[in-house]
Amino acid sequence: MRLTETDRALLAGDGGEATEMAMELVVTVGEAMGAASLIEITGAHVDSCLYHGLVSLEFAERMAASGGEVAVPTTLNVGSLDLLHPDMVGGDPDTATRAKALMDAYVAMGCQPTWTCAPYQLHERPRLGDQIAWGESNAIVFANSVLGARTNRYGDFLDICCALVGRAPAVGLHTDEGRRATVRVDVAVPDRWLDDDLSYVALGQFLGQSVGTEVSVITGLDDRADEDRLKSLGATAASSGAVGLFHVAGVTPEAETVETACQGQAPTRTITADEEALGRAIADLSSTTTRLGAVSVGTPHASLREIERLAAFVSGRRARVPFYVNTGRDVLADAEKAGHLGPIEAFGARIVTDTCTYITPIMDAPDGAVMTNSGKWAYYAPGNLGVEVVLAGLADCVESAAMGQIVARGLQ
Amino acid sequence: MSRVVVDGEATGEIVVLDRPLSFWGGYHPETGVIIDVAHPQHGVSLAGRIVVMPHGRGSSSSSAVLAEALRLGYGPAAIVLGHPDQIVITGVLVARRLYGIECPVLVGSVPVGARGVWRVGREGVGPVD
Numbered sequence: 001m002r003l004t005e006t007d008r009a010l011l012a013g014d015g016g017e018a019t020e021m022a023m024e025l026v027v028t029v030g031e032a033m034g035a036a037s038l039i040e041i042t043g044a045h046v047d048s049c050l051y052h053g054l055v056s057l058e059f060a061e062r063m064a065a066s067g068g069e070v071a072v073p074t075t076l077n078v079g080s081l082d083l084l085h086p087d088m089v090g091g092d093p094d095t096a097t098r099a100k101a102l103m104d105a106y107v108a109m110g111c112q113p114t115w116t117c118a119p120y121q122l123h124e125r126p127r128l129g130d131q132i133a134w135g136e137s138n139a140i141v142f143a144n145s146v147l148g149a150r151t152n153r154y155g156d157f158l159d160i161c162c163a164l165v166g167r168a169p170a171v172g173l174h175t176d177e178g179r180r181a182t183v184r185v186d187v188a189v190p191d192r193w194l195d196d197d198l199s200y201v202a203l204g205q206f207l208g209q210s211v212g213t214e215v216s217v218i219t220g221l222d223d224r225a226d227e228d229r230l231k232s233l234g235a236t237a238a239s240s241g242a243v244g245l246f247h248v249a250g251v252t253p254e255a256e257t258v259e260t261a262c263q264g265q266a267p268t269r270t271i272t273a274d275e276e277a278l279g280r281a282i283a284d285l286s287s288t289t290t291r292l293g294a295v296s297v298g299t300p301h302a303s304l305r306e307i308e309r310l311a312a313f314v315s316g317r318r319a320r321v322p323f324y325v326n327t328g329r330d331v332l333a334d335a336e337k338a339g340h341l342g343p344i345e346a347f348g349a350r351i352v353t354d355t356c357t358y359i360t361p362i363m364d365a366p367d368g369a370v371m372t373n374s375g376k377w378a379y380y381a382p383g384n385l386g387v388e389v390v391l392a393g394l395a396d397c398v399e400s401a402a403m404g405q406i407v408a409r410g411l412q
Numbered sequence: 413m414s415r416v417v418v419d420g421e422a423t424g425e426i427v428v429l430d431r432p433l434s435f436w437g438g439y440h441p442e443t444g445v446i447i448d449v450a451h452p453q454h455g456v457s458l459a460g461r462i463v464v465m466p467h468g469r470g471s472s473s474s475s476a477v478l479a480e481a482l483r484l485g486y487g488p489a490a491i492v493l494g495h496p497d498q499i500v501i502t503g504v505l506v507a508r509r510l511y512g513i514e515c516p517v518l519v520g521s522v523p524v525g526a527r528g529v530w531r532v533g534r535e536g537v538g539p540v541d
Binding site for chain 2: 021024025028029031032033034047048050052053054055056058059062135136137140152153154155156157158159212213238239240241242284379380382383384
């Protein structure tokens, strides 16, 4: 790999152990991925602050203790604790202590304590063409697809290493060529389906299963595919597959047309997302259980607009089962200012910040299935929490909680 | 043909994943067992085995889960990737740097239906006679 003098000096340890370790990892991974050089990045989003065992903490504390300091503005993903509502998270106190130490170590390295998996909802966010190094699969696919910023799928450890040296391997989704759509996905469903949030979850599940890591261009959507729906599509696709970038013809910034997204070349294959395929995608994510235990919405973290919609749905009603809303602390502050929290609290919902209900012990063992509007939650919760999940739109989630029984209308 | 991306040598029973696996949410680092209920090999242990992954998938937390499994001694003996995957490679490199634990990674393929004890090294991946 071609390295600059500064790169080489950091690799030799001239900047201390933290940047030496960071540069070694960035260069070794870059070489494995086939990068010929490194590029400068303008920002990072770090997922490594979520506790996955002692390795998480031992790595971070070694970096922080050896003088690690981020070289670019760096936001932090969710951790394992809700720092604003400390009684919310149960589980083993020793793990909680280590999870807190981990979060502290990343703040000590100069990262911003944003604690959200949806950094694209913060007031400052990357722009079209910006080179960034982001962790968190849903954030990666949103940054690439919806914002047109450029990031590969950075895993834990590598995200902070890029932030510490301000560099990333020039390969894959950082390059024009790596962003070319090779698969065309034609959405062929009744027009009214495009008004239903659930269609975008289903499309995400289908996309992830169908394209794996390939870049796709989707046709047949229009401006009803707003940011919240694209968030949901991408998050689900990044769970069921390894999707880092999708284009939507006429909607996303690098896909004025199918031809633009394919950079003038023909796609290698075309697949169709029809009623049957999307119906099957929902069935894959949803159990047919009839007993309702709890409801969880806001994965990835609910946006201000989603909180506003939730407030309208729940107004004047009362939840009969535990109802959780995951969101970022910055969005929560905006929602409070806008007056959306009153009806949500009166409904009996519990707001979770800084973390999420499917990664840390928050929910009491539910007496029945958990309903969610999130494809990502539906994908991971059965393995993580051992619960059954029913997937439905936000309105059905609220209706079910108010009735105390499952109302899931599916795609109609 | 295969390409070594993280060097080292390992021998173990081969397991070819039928579907991509996200280590995070799909693999228990304290047992080495696949816990993704939707995965066709749910319940299979990858500990000490040569794991063939045609594609990567899912969460960026997988690097940490893989490194933690290696730290605890329940990681794979080696990994053969169909395509280079930086999430997998990162997890392996961190376990090596922090704990000196080796888990060689190759990019390549093995024949469909491969079984028995295989070996991974500088020369590639192949069955042990």
